[in-house]
Amino acid sequence: MIENRKYIVIGVFCLVGLVYLARLFYLQILDDSYSLESSSNSIKRVIEIPYRGQIYDRNGKFIVYNxxxxxxxxxxxxxxxxDTAAFCRLMELERSEFDSIMNNAKxxxxxxxxxxxxxxxKEDFARIQDALVDYRGFEHVTSSMRTYPAHTLANALGYVSEISxxxxxxxxxxxxxxGDYIGRSGLEQQYEAVLRGQRGVKFVMQNVHQVVKGSWKNGAFDSLAVAGKNLYTGIDVEIQQYADTLMQNKVGSVVAIEPSTGQILAMVSAPTYDPNALSSRFFSKSYSKLAKNPYKPLINRPVMASYRPGSTFKLIQAMVALQDGAVAPSSIFSHAGSPMKCHCNRSGRLNLAGAVQYSCNPYFYHVFRRLLYNNNERNTFKASAMGLHHWHDMVSKFGIGQKLGVDLPGELKGSLPDADYYNRMYGENHWKFSTVYSLSIGEGELLINPLKMANVAAIVANRGWFYTPHLVSGIGKPGEGIDPKYLEKHDVGIDPHxxxxxxEGMQGAVEHGTTTMAANIPGITICGKTGTSQNKKGKDHSIFVAFAPRENPKIAIAVFVENAGWGGIAAASVASLVIEKYIKRRVDNHALDKKVKESNYLPAVTLPKKPAPKKYEMPKDSAAKPLIVKTIPQLPTPVPVETKSLASRPATTNGN
Structure with missing residues (x-):
């Protein structure tokens, strides 16, 4: 019995020993990963950064490449x-910069x-390459940087910079x-995951001094870097560049959309900058200069600026009122009872199309009143709340008061007030139509960005539906890989007829209504609507939305020009020229083209004067002890610059 137990114990020990030996054999002979870990002092893991994906316009032209x-x-x-001084001259560095870099390296x-x-x-490297042989300890690695050959679309494209x-x-x-680079704004940030690609790994042997001695195991464990996917956009670079020239010396936006697809044809944020300025080793200096610019060129105004829509909002009011049965195309309203003035001098003889054509404020005052009281509630406070709630639900279908979902970061949802908003502001049953009537002409608490108004123009062009506006139309290949939400058709709930x-009213506005006659392009039937957005801190903002041609529309557009006044002049002129350029592929209206390019609507920016140093009088008893006083002049304070129009009370009485 004892003998049997002895053999059992010996067998167990032998079995355990065999298991250990087998494991050691596997780890030291068969398993290369253990060999790699154990050789961490002699094997170096080198990361290979892939090329970022390139970006193209709708015609296959490069917008961004490496x-x-x-x-x-x-x-x-x-x-x-x-010679350190000669070396600094060669590298175009200040001595302080050189010392800082070397201290960090040490x-x-x-x-x-x-x-x-x-x-x-390449030019800079070629200039220093031969001289580097005289300076030991320096080596180069080939990399890449983003290049923007069209010098446009800076705000929409965004930029890449070192990760924070x-x-x-x-x-x-x-x-x-x-030290890695990452998309920080625009498309570069929105599509970072597909643009960055997949990094590779390479293992190399090195000696005790970290000098590379060759590939480890002939690259058996290396993985190749995979370049990022290319982006194909709906942008028409030629139209984009032309719109840029029209918006020189102006603050505002141009957004053009292809109604049938929702693809964005052009997106201008003015003033803009050359995107190449943020794609070099001088990024910090260039960014600092742009950030200090009082006109805020780094803001992507089409999606990040908010304005009152002014009279362009009358288009939505008309559609909602027609669908709700509050008015009919033949409805005529007197100017009587309206606190708003009308600049059309028609004394209430207009039907709905005429009211759109001449942008009649009293007409839409009565339209909005009908909308809010189009219910059976007799209490005016409750009727207003019920009507505004219903109105809010219908208007929100146009994308107002919410994010549209464009493929760009930083989109603002704007403001579309509802009954709850006014209940919080004034108290329940303490407000009525007379409190909120400024909404009838797109003023008051309404806030909207230019992209949404371009989408409203696309909705009218499509007779009641839209695709979510988007820049990218293909990922990897044209027409493939985009988010399915950009292929979903949205109906706004308004009957097409x-x-x-x-x-009809919008066509009349362009041909003989509130729009300057110079904006009427021969051979193209443009349907447009002017708007003037109130601005508390300067001249009003000029707005124009349009689509063309009237039948089978090819383009829908919204133009905002800050501090330019009447919507039918500055904004309408820019829009008509962009429409002509897109449809005809040329501009025949040379006089208007010249006038727009020469127009300057930049608001004056004045820095506060430096205060004079204080004067000090010597004390009467200072003969024995002279008093020495040092004065430090105050630095000028930064100039506040308005980047978006804020809603305010009370109700307004103008707009076009």
Whole structure:
């Protein structure tokens, strides 16, 4: 019995020993991953950064592509610089910059290479390449930077820059490392996940001094970097560039949409800048200069600025009132009882199409009143609340008061007040139609961005439906890979036949209504609506929305020109020229083209004067002890610049 137990114990020990031996054999002989981990001192893991995806316009033209550049690295222990001053001149560096870079490199490691200069162009590298042989310790690595050949669409495209510490800490799945580049705004940020590609890994052997001695195991464990996917957009670069020239010396936006697809043809934010300015090693200086510009060129106004829509909102009022049965195309209203003035001098002889054509304020005052009281409630306070609630629900179907969902970051939802809003402001049953009548002509608490008004023009062009506006029409290949929400048709709940009366009035507004006659383009039937948005801090903003041609529309557009006054002049002129350029592929109205390009609506920006230094009188008893006083003049305070129109009370009485 005892003998049997002895053999059992010996067998168990032998079995355990065999298991250990087998495991050691697997780890040391068969498993290369263990060999890799155990060789961490001699095997270096090198990350290969892929090329970012490129961006094209609707005609296959490059909007963004990658240009090879050179990153210069320094190994402090190897550095030998005979003449530091000459070296700084060669590198176009100040001595303080050189000292700072070298101190950072030494803090990182004496024997490992670290970044010295990033993104040297081919020309810059060619200039210094031969001279580098005289300066030991420097080596270069080929990289790439974003290049914008069209020099346009800066705000919509966005930019890439080095990832911040906050972004590194907040990333859900570890991917980025310190020094990596990431999309920071516009399409570069929105489509970062597909543009960045997939990084590769390469293992190399190095000696004790971290000098690379070749590939490890002939690259058996290496993985290749996969370039990012290309983006194909609906942008027409030629139209975009032309719209840029029209918006020179102006603050505002131009948004043009293809109604049948929802693809954005042009998106101008003025004033703008050359996107190449934020795609070089001088990024910090360029960004700082743009950030200090009082006209705020870094703001993407088509989606981030908010304005009162003014009389352009009358289009929505008319559609909602027709669908609700509050008015008919033949309805005529007197000016009597309206607190608003009318600039059309028609004394209430207009039907709905005529009211749109001449932008009659009293007419739409009565239309809105009918809308709010189009119920059986006799109490005026309750009737107003019920009517406004119903009105809010119908207007919101046009995308007002919410984010449309454009494929850009930073879109504002704007403001569409409802009964709850006024209950909070005035108290329940303490407000009625006379409190909110300014909404009838697009003033008061309404706030909207230019993209939404361009979409409203597309809705009228389509006779009641729209696709969510979007820039990208294809990912990887044209017409493929985009979010399905951009292929979903949205119906606004208005019967198609109601739009014909609007189209008639809008055509009349352009041909012989509130629009300057110069904006009437021969051979193109333009349907448009003017608007003037009140601005408390300066001249009113000029607004114009339109689509063309009237039948089978090809383009819908919204133009906002801040501080330009009447909507039928500045904004309408820009819109008509963009429409002509897109449909005809040329501009025949040279006089209007010249006038618009020469127009300057930039608001004056005056810096406060530096206060005079205070004068000090010597005390009477200062003969024995002279008093020395040093005065420090105050620095001028930053100039506040308005970037969006804010809603305000009371109700307004103008608009066109």
């Amino acid at each position: 240009t090879p550049v050179y990153d210069l690295y320094v190994t402090p222990k190897k550095v030998q610089i005979p 803090s990182y490691s004496y024997v490992k290479p670290s970044l010295f200069l990033r993104q040297l162009s 510490k906050k972004q590194l800490d907040e990333q859900e799945t570890p991917y980025y490392r310190q 109601h739009f014909e009366v609007l189209a």
